[in-house]
Amino acid sequence: MTGRYGVDQLSWALLVISILISILSRILDSQVLAMLYIIPLGIVLYRMFSKDISKRYQENIKFLNKWNSIKRKINNRIQRIKGLKYYKYYKCSNCKQTLRVPRGGKGKISITCPKCQTVMIKKNPNAKDKFLCIFFLLCYFLPYLFY
Numbered sequence: 001m002t003g004r005y006g007v008d009q010l011s012w013a014l015l016v017i018s019i020l021i022s023i024l025s026r027i028l029d030s031q032v033l034a035m036l037y038i039i040p041l042g043i044v045l046y047r048m049f050s051k052d053i054s055k056r057y058q059e060n061i062k063f064l065n066k067w068n069s070i071k072r073k074i075n076n077r078i079q080r081i082k083g084l085k086y087y088k089y090y091k092c093s094n095c096k097q098t099l100r101v102p103r104g105g106k107g108k109i110s111i112t113c114p115k116c117q118t119v120m121i122k123k124n125p126n127a128k129d130k131f132l133c134i135f136f137l138l139c140y141f142l143p144y145l146f147y
Contacts, residue, residue, distance in 0.1 A: 005052075007044075008056070009060060009064060018040035022037040088103055092118055106124060
């Protein structure tokens with residue numbers, strides 16, 4: 001329809017939320033949830049047929065900014081878990097910057113933070129620590145994946 005806003009990413013997200021609430025209401029056999037799934041659908045319809053295009057566009061931009069920051073955090077965590085085979089991650093004691101150090105070798109290593117130039121002496125990570133690192137990182141990151 002001419003002069004209407006149509007469907008955007010926020011509308012799709014609201015539609016997915018509505019479907020998830022509907023499925024959850026069927027699983028839990030809840031009348032309250034069965035009524036709540038209509039609210040996101042109503043918002044989607046209102047946004048689709050709205051003539052105030054600039055306001056709907058601004059709402060979508062705000063949603064995309066929040067969505068992209070969440071997506072970036074999840075991707076960073078996934079990349080960090082994938083890199084556990086070759087890298088060990090440390091936090092700078094001064095500025096809390098995350099530092100990535102290659103695995104291998106024996107003894108202690110000197111790590112210099114590129115942000116604040118603090119020098120730390122740490123035990124050199126080797127492949128024996130890999131299983132423990134994966135276990136602890138999964139325990140650390142698992143709650144963030146389900147919020």
